Amino acid sequence: MTDRSIRTLDATEIRAAETLFRASLHQRPDTDEEWRRAERTYQDGRTLGAFEDDILVGTARSIDTTLTVPGGTVPMAAVTGVGVRVGRTRRGVLTDLTTAVGDELWLRVVDVAAALNARGYTGDDSVVLEVSDPLLRHNSGRYRLSAAGCEPVTAPAQLALDVATLGMLYLGGWRVDELVNAGRIEVTDAGAVAATHRLLATDRPPWCGSFF
Known part of the structure; x- marks a missing residue:
């Protein structure tokens, strides 16, 4: 079994990550001039590297931004620059990176209570x-949702779902009954x-509205 580690890259390693990412897209490395422009898009401490035997085999990074939700805005990390070295694909590198980043979906809720309280509701x-949430255990629990917002409760659940499904519902793009029919939501109160x-x-x- 390959010994793999994931860690945050320092400033001296960022260009290697950019080169690896471009290679994963079958693009040549940046010229020095291109790198001077690209380097400005990297935020300190926001680029991860996957290493095998001290060799960089994968990378991913995120950018601070905000997400507009019904009734407000929430902070968001936009994930980009995800790439795996040629010859190391389909070996779990991408899975390890996306788990470390905490965002393998279009929308990944990292604080359920805060996210649900940040948006508005109707009715x-x-x-x-x-x-x-098997990854972020603090998210797992029961929450009462109403027009007043969200609060943790111990009352019996009427619907049960995982955090990935919550991400699908959060922006209003999916109907609840569609996800029930797909087996993604367990119903105890019809x-x-x-x-x-x-x-x-x-x-x-x-x-x-962006390339993300």
Whole structure:
């Protein structure tokens, strides 16, 4: 089994990460002039490297930004620059990197209570959701969702879902009943399906206005 480590790259290693990323896209390395421009897009401490026997075999980075949600905004890390060295693909490098970054989906909720309290809701329904998150254990728990916001509770859950499914619902782009039918949400109270949809409903679909 390959001994692999994931760590944050320092300033002297960033250009190697950029070169690896470009190679994963079948592009030549940056010229010195191109690198001077590209280097400005890297934030300190936000680039990860995967190493095998002290060789850089994969990289990923993130950029601080904000996400507009119904009723407000939340801080977000936009993940980019994800690449694996040629000849090292399909060996778990990408999985290890995305797990370390904490964002292998279009939207990955890293603080359930804060995220749910940051957006607005419609209607006067109230539902209890049970969220499971095997990576960020502090997210796992039951939350009461209503027009007033979100609060942790110990009451019985009406719907149970994992954090990936919560990310699908968060921006209002998916119907709750669609995800129930797909087996992604467990239902213990049938009335909670329509109630949750009413709470999360938006008047426009989510839209990503950048190349992410």
